[in-house]
Amino acid sequence: MTIDIVTIFPAMIEQPLAAGILGRAIERGTLDVRVHDLRDFTTDRHRVVDDAPYGGGPGMVLKPEPIFRALDAIEAEGGAPLSVVLTSPQGTPFTQEVAQRLSREKHIVLLCGRYEGVDERVRARVGEEISIGDYVLSGGELPALVIVEAVARLVPGVVGDEQSVAEDSFSRGLLDFPQYTRPAELKLRRPGPVDRAAGCPDDPCGLKVPDVLLSGNHAEIRRWRKREAVARTLARRPELLTGATLDEEEQEILRELVAQRDKGVEHGRH
Numbered sequence: 355m356t357i358d359i360v361t362i363f364p365a366m367i368e369q370p371l372a373a374g375i376l377g378r379a380i381e382r383g384t385l386d387v388r389v390h391d392l393r394d395f396t397t398d399r400h401r402v403v404d405d406a407p408y409g410g411g412p413g414m415v416l417k418p419e420p421i422f423r424a425l426d427a428i429e430a431e432g433g434a435p436l437s438v439v440l441t442s443p444q445g446t447p448f449t450q451e452v453a454q455r456l457s458r459e460k461h462i463v464l465l466c467g468r469y470e471g472v473d474e475r476v477r478a479r480v481g482e483e484i485s486i487g488d489y490v491l492s493g494g495e496l497p498a499l500v501i502v503e504a505v506a507r508l509v510p511g512v513v514g515d516e517q518s519v520a521e522d523s524f525s526r527g528l529l530d531f532p533q534y535t536r537p538a539e540l541k542l543r544r545p546g547p548v549d550r551a552a553g554c555p556d557d558p559c560g561l562k563v564p565d566v567l568l569s570g571n572h573a574e575i576r577r578w579r580k581r582e583a584v585a586r587t588l589a590r591r592p593e594l595l596t597g598a599t600l601d602e603e604e605q606e607i608l609r610e611l612v613a614q615r616d617k618g619v620e621h622g623r624h
């Protein structure tokens with residue numbers, strides 16, 4: 355897959371992409387990411403990419419011509435018409451489903467917007483506008499990196515273990531179950547603030563790994579993990595359960611947990 359990124363801050367994109375799983379995929383050639391400095395597509399001596407908004411007001415707006423020239427140059431290299439994605443707060447929410455759809459494209463172009471805005475006429479060349487969430491940022495560079503990472507992970511060969519990508523709990527619409535590693539018991543002198551959350555009767559400080567995970571009983575471990583994943587999703591992100599794909603066992607667990615919760619509500623607990 356080829357991803358072109360158009361930005362006024364190429365260094366913000368290049369450095370993070372060189373590290374980790376994406377860096378290796380790029381080295382191997384599984385993924386081709388090309389970063390374009392919008393200033394290289396200006397024609398004036400001062401390489402100006404923005405200007406004051408017509409109608410007045412604060413801030414600067416990205417000028418249209420350098421963007422059109424950059425997109426024309428990228429299109430000329432590739433030959434085929436471009437799928438241009440603009441990162442902006444006005445965009446449709448970025449979800450795993452959107453990442454899956456984009457990962458099936460051979461070539462996408464990410465255009466990094468600015469907080470102050472992009473000349474509206476650029477949208478004639480934009481196929482879709484994507485927001486990664488509702489918060490204020492100065493520019494679309496970090497959103498573009500988020501999109502690249504989420505999309506690239508779904509491209510065959512980028513992540514080592516295809517199986518784990520396909521089975522990822524979030525792809526199924528569930529939060530993950532709790533994970534532990536050694537040691538089986540943490541011997542801390544002073545219980546920390548995190549400890550209250552765990553609160554098992556035999557382990558009030560939550561510093562012991564649940565016995566079931568040490569039992570070697572793989573059927574029971576699988577059941578425990580399902581219950582934890584469903585319970586966490588119900589408690590923290592109940593709206594995810596509407597679109598989740600649950601197997602029979604998970605549906606049964608969910609019915610149990612909901613019945614238990616509703617019984618609690620009836621008795622005045624919340």
Ligand code: J9Q
Pocket residue numbers: 441442443466467468469484485486487488489490491492493494495497
């Ligand atoms: C360009 N806040 O925020 C969330 N998704 C995209 C953005 C964004 C922003 C400012 C400029 C993109």
